[in-house]
Amino acid sequence: EVQLVESGGDLVQPGGSLRLSCAASGFTVSGYWMHWVRRVPGKGLVWIVSSNDDGRTIMHADSVKGRFTVARDNAKNTLYLQMNSLRVDDTAVYYCVREDCSGHCKKFDTWGQGTLVTVSS
Amino acid sequence: DIVMTQTPLSSPVTLGQPASISCRSSQSLVHSDGNTYLSWVQQRPGQPPRVLIYKISNRFSGVPDRFSGSGAGADFTLKISRVEAEDVGLYYCMQATHFPYTFGQGTKLEIK
Numbered sequence: 001e002v003q004l005v006e007s008g009g010d011l012v013q014p015g016g017s018l019r020l021s022c023a024a025s026g027f028t029v030s031g032y033w034m035h036w037v038r039r040v041p042g043k044g045l046v047w048i049v050s051s052n053d054d055g056r057t058i059m060h061a062d063s064v065k066g067r068f069t070v071a072r073d074n075a076k077n078t079l080y081l082q083m084n085s086l087r088v089d090d091t092a093v094y095y096c097v098r099e100d101c102s103g104h105c106k107k108f109d110t111w112g113q114g115t116l117v118t119v120s121s
Numbered sequence: 122d123i124v125m126t127q128t129p130l131s132s133p134v135t136l137g138q139p140a141s142i143s144c145r146s147s148q149s150l151v152h153s154d155g156n157t158y159l160s161w162v163q164q165r166p167g168q169p170p171r172v173l174i175y176k177i178s179n180r181f182s183g184v185p186d187r188f189s190g191s192g193a194g195a196d197f198t199l200k201i202s203r204v205e206a207e208d209v210g211l212y213y214c215m216q217a218t219h220f221p222y223t224f225g226q227g228t229k230l231e232i233k
Binding site (some may be wrong): 104 | 156158160171172175179181211213218221223225227
């Protein structure tokens with residue numbers, strides 16, 4: 001079964017750092033575009049970063065550019081989101097998302113259950 | 122950035138009755154490859170999001186056929202032919218034609 005499991009969410013002070021993990025099972029992350037999407041409490045879904053299948057092309061939303069980065073550990077079949085200089089408005093549930101390209105791309109077929117990041121003093 | 126505008130933002134519906142959500146983008150979502158990458162995303166209470174429909178009208182495996190998507194260019198619609206209790210939740214349109222990918226504000230579907 002294809003599955004994504006996020007972890008690493010926590011309460012952190014403004015200006016702090018956090019690393020989220022997204023462990024994949026049932027498929028190999030190295031063959032897929034992967035994305036992070038967040039849901040801000042009381043608001044909607046927001047795309048924040050995408051990484052292509054070999055991890056060399058990374059696209060960021062302006063709101064996180066220069067602060068967040070994504071990395072992969074192929075041996076652990078895991079995607080990471082490194083979040084630095086955290087701000088109160090980064091508070092959200094963070095979802096890891098797989099993009100399937102069989103036949104057609106841009107099919108976001110698998111989402112993790114999410115991990116909560118709270119930025120507060 | 123492309124702005125996705127959904128209407129209505131709230132939709133009280135009687136069980137068994139149809140529901141419809143509109144989504145308009147601030148510019149055409151036709152990609153240079155000729156495809157239109159417009160998806161519909163459902164988020165039930167307490168659940169992670171899941172994509173129901175991709176490329177305007179293609180249902181993912183396991184999605185009931187009471188859900189259908191239509192539209193073209195910058196104007197899209199999600200229709201539920203007969204609303205069931207399990208359909209309660211938030212619905213978002215999402216464009217993946219242009220970076221940054223963007224979502225609509227969300228439409229809350231609830232039962233009257």
